[in-house]
Amino acid sequence: MEDVRVDRLLGIGEFARRSRLSVKALRLYERHGLLRPARVDEANGYRRYHEDQLTDARLVALLRRLDMPLAAVARIVAADEGERADLVSAYWSGVEERVAVQRGLAAHLRVVLSGGRGLSEMYRIEQREVPERVVLTEQRHLLQPELTAWIAAAWQRLTKAAEAHGGVAAPPYVVYHGEVDQDSNGPVEMCVPVNAEALPPDVASRVDPAHTEAYARLPKAQVAFPQILSAFDAVAQWIKENDRAVTDAPREVYFADWDASGPDDEVCDVAFPMR
Structure with a gap:
């Protein structure tokens, strides 16, 4: 259908000048x-x-000043006026999360490339007593690229299973019984503590003994791989410098709602059992 608007037509040069865009x-x-x-x-x-x-x-012009990709700009321009602000907010939240992750990666690289200098200043290491507890478990051999999706799925499965055994008693945690990266596949164990003194033999579970932990608390952005490795190194270094000894596999303890947390919200402890 022919465009019958009668407003003034502008040549490309004038339109460029008035829109603040180049030809x-x-x-x-x-x-x-x-x-x-x-x-x-x-x-x-x-x-x-x-x-x-x-x-x-x-x-x-304004959206491009945010370094917004053309595809994202097109979605916002095509959207209803009432939706545009929400789309900009969602885009910028993604930018802030990406920058926070990159900031953590840059800090990790500085430590790696300087031979470990500054590692102890990156984290505050604390310690706590952890009581004996019964945990539902799921274990897999996984390479690092598979890890995030498996943790989320196993966490959901075990949390649901916990409903039949008194409910979740404490924050879930992931135990690394072996190295996990692009070449090494663990094994990795997902654990969900439950409010039970014992479970039937047909339920995948175990008793995690009481122990002392040294741990570093991390915001969500620093949980990403590989920068999270700096936290593991920092806790292990603190244990050694304080004449303590690691007694069990390291772990990540997830104490916050991951999906509801922003990049700067604390969500995870990197912890080592020790004596």
């Missing part, structure tokens, strides 16, 4: 379907834009 950018956005000219002269290819397209053009 080159306007041609790029046209190719991506973001800002199509209202008229294109078939003889000379001269492009004209409706004056009321300036609102979307200025929005595109």
Whole structure:
């Protein structure tokens, strides 16, 4: 259907000036379907834009100043006006989470590349007494790329299973009985403590003995691999420097709602049983 709007048509130069976009950018956005000219002269290819397209053009200019990818810009421009603010908020939350993870990775790399200097200053190491407890368990041999998805799924399965055994008694935790990276596959054990003194023999469970733990508390952004390795190194170093000895496999204790937590919210303890 022919566009019958009667508002003023602007040449590409004037439209570029008033929208704060370059002619080159306007041609790029046209190719991506973001800002199509209202008229294109078939003889000379001269492009004209409706004056009321300036609102979307200025929005595109502002969104691109956030380094927003064209695909994300297109979704926001195409969205209803009532949805645009929420889409921008969701995009920026993702940016902040990514930057927080990258900040942790940069700190980890500085320690690695400096031969461990500054490791002890990165974390506050504390200790606590952990009582004996019965835990539901699930164990797998996994490489690091598979780990995150398995932890989430096993956590959900065991938390649901705990309902039949008195409910969850304490924060779930992941025990690393062996190295886990791109080449080594553990094994890894997911544990969910339950409110029970014993469980039937057909239920995958064990008793985790009482022990003392040294631990470092981490925000969500620092739980990502490989920067989380710095926390494991820091706790192990603290134990050695304080003339203590590791007595069992290291673990990650998840005490907060992962999905509801932001990148700077504390969610996990990296812990080593010790004596």
